[in-house]
Amino acid sequence: MADRVEISFAKLAGPSSGSAVLLTDQSLKLGPRSAALDAAAGGRFSRAAAAAKFKGKALKPLQLLTPAGVDLERIVFVGLGDPAKLTKEDWLKLGGSIAGSV
Numbered sequence: 001m002a003d004r005v006e007i008s009f010a011k012l013a014g015p016s017s018g019s020a021v022l023l024t025d026q027s028l029k030l031g032p033r034s035a036a037l038d039a040a041a042g043g044r045f046s047r048a049a050a051a052a053k054f055k056g057k058a059l060k061p062l063q064l065l066t067p068a069g070v071d072l073e074r075i076v077f078v079g080l081g082d083p084a085k086l087t088k089e090d091w092l093k094l095g096g097s098i099a100g101s102v
Contacts, residue, residue, distance in 0.1 A: 019102050021076045025083055026056040041070050045077060057081050059093055061101040076101045 022034040028049055030038055038045040044064055048054070054062040058081030066072045078098055080086065086094075 016071050018072065019074050019076060020072050021078060021098050021102060023080055024056050024077055025080045028054075028056050037072075037075065041066050041075060045075075049077070055079070058086070058090065059097040061097065063101065 020037060022030065022037065024030055024034070028046070030045065041064070045062075048064050049056075049062060052062055054060065054077070056079035058079055060079040062077040062079075064075045064077070066075055076098070078094065078101065080094070
């Protein structure tokens with residue numbers, strides 16, 4: 001007889017140390033958790049994106065070292081381009097792009 005599988009649910013929480021990877025599309029709009037993390041980092045994402053000419057293109061990363069007051073070492077934003085146009089293969093490439101960035 002197979003072991004019983006137990007499933008539990010927990011509230012989603014961001015990392016408290018190390019690196020965080022946040023996804024954004026070509027509009028550079030951040031989701032609620034990503035926006036909160038960016039706010040904790042002093043809103044540096046929009047300024048860094050402008051300085052680096054980051055446009056949220058598919059698979060393109062933007063790495064930020066976090067300032068004092070944020071426990072993370074860095075935040076990596078990865079562009080999705082137009083998420084509606086991503087194929088299954090694109091999502092696999094996205095995983096590779098993220099792994100290469102961290």
